[in-house]
Amino acid sequence: MSDYSQLYDAIVNGDHRLAAEVTKSALEANTDPSELIAKYMIPAMNEVGNRFACNEYFVPELLIAARAMKASLELLTPLLAAGGVQRVGRVVIGTVKGDLHDIGKNLVASMLEGAGFEVIDLGVDVPPDKFVDTAREKEGTIVAMSALLTTTMVNMKAVVDRLQSAGLRDKVRVMVGGAPLTPQFAEQIGADGYSENATEAVALARRLVSEFATTA
Ligand code: B12
Structure with a gap:
């Protein structure tokens, strides 16, 4: 190049x-x-x-x-x-409550779209219930959350908890990312996966979708 x-x-x-x-x-x-x-x-x-x-x-x-x-x-x-390939899964993505950073989230959304996922982008500063309500519309959805601030990454846990109390936790998969996150943090809050960048996010989403296929 x-x-x-x-x-x-x-x-x-x-x-x-x-x-x-x-x-x-x-x-x-x-x-x-x-x-x-x-x-x-x-x-x-x-x-x-x-x-x-x-x-x-x-x-x-x-x-x-x-x-x-x-x-x-x-x-x-x-x-x-512009992948133009057959839909391989549905992802509901957004930046968590209190957080306005969207460059990384937008990149992840575009890469997922290019890899054939249906992507519903909820934008920034997304309240936990918005993630839960949109995930509820279809079983087998991946909820993807982004956070760039140490003060907002904690809001990811609220989404996982609400998915649990809405009886949806087994029907969706949760993936998280953003500069301050670590795999340990993802595990602590009960997410199903973390990735460091947009390319790995595609591989992760593919893995999570394949889990639906094996547990269906
Ligand atoms: C640009 C920027 C802003 C812009 C955002 C514009 C926009 N539309 O996004 C503006 C000016 C609005 C902003 C505001 C603030 N910011 Co700011 N910002 C940044 C900066 C410089 C770059 C972020 C960025 O776009 N990176 C490029 C993208 C491509 O990378 P990324 O977001 O990390 O995304 C990649 C991965 O993380 C991952 N990923 C991201 N999301 C997801 C989601 C999933 C599901 C997965 C799997 C992966 C994934 O994949 C992406 C692509 O590879 C960072 C510094 C940094 N190095 O991160 C500070 C930074 C994040 N900001 C910071 C701060 C403090 C603020 C403010 C509080 C400043 C202030 N005093 O007002 C406000 C907060 C506003 C708010 N409530 O959100 C601090 C955070 C410190 C902390 N530890 O919490 C940082 C780290 C700067 C610093 N070094 O201090 N900011």
Whole structure:
């Protein structure tokens, strides 16, 4: 792949026009969208996070970096989601209550769509009952939750508990992700799986769907 480090710089510097421009040229050169995301875009957002953590960046810089990331993702995600394959399962995805971060969640949703899943995206700041009510509509659903804050990841447990009290816990599978999470945390709250990134999220969702097939 050619060098698209300009895309990394555009995101870190919050230049959404340049981010879109470089993305377009990369696509014209037939670059794999997943590679652009993994090699330049996620590292750029991590750098933005590091600068924020050491008080070099503040919320406005996070916002303009996120806008640049989104300008590029808008061009890439239709390609990730254009799998056009037969539906392999249903996923209800959202960012948990109190949390407004949606870049990672959107990436996971697009990758799952591209892998053939029906994806119902509930958006951000999703109350526990919304996950439960949407999961209830169809047996064999995967509930996928995202959290980027240590203060909101705890809200995932409320969803698992409510699925349990609604008598749905055996009928759905729960997967969780987001930067502050760990596999241990996922296990502690009673989720069925955790994955670190969007590619692994697809493999995890496939595994969880196959469990439905074996327990049906
Ligand atoms: C961009 C950003 C924002 C933007 C979000 C814009 C948007 N539309 O999403 C804005 C400016 C709104 C924002 C606000 C805040 N933010 Co912020 N933000 C970030 C930043 C820089 C990048 C996040 C990101 O998009 N990463 C890129 C994506 C692709 O990665 P990802 O989200 O991790 O997703 C991947 C995996 O985690 C996984 N995944 C994600 N979800 C799921 C779900 C499932 C089911 C699975 C399987 C996998 C999975 O797959 C994804 C793709 O590979 C991070 C720093 C960082 N390094 O994470 C801070 C960060 C998360 N923010 C932070 C903070 C503190 C805040 C604020 C509280 C700041 C403030 N003082 O107001 C607010 C909170 C607002 C709220 N209530 O949510 C802290 C959190 C600290 C903590 N430990 O809790 C961080 C870590 C920055 C830091 N280093 O301190 N933020």
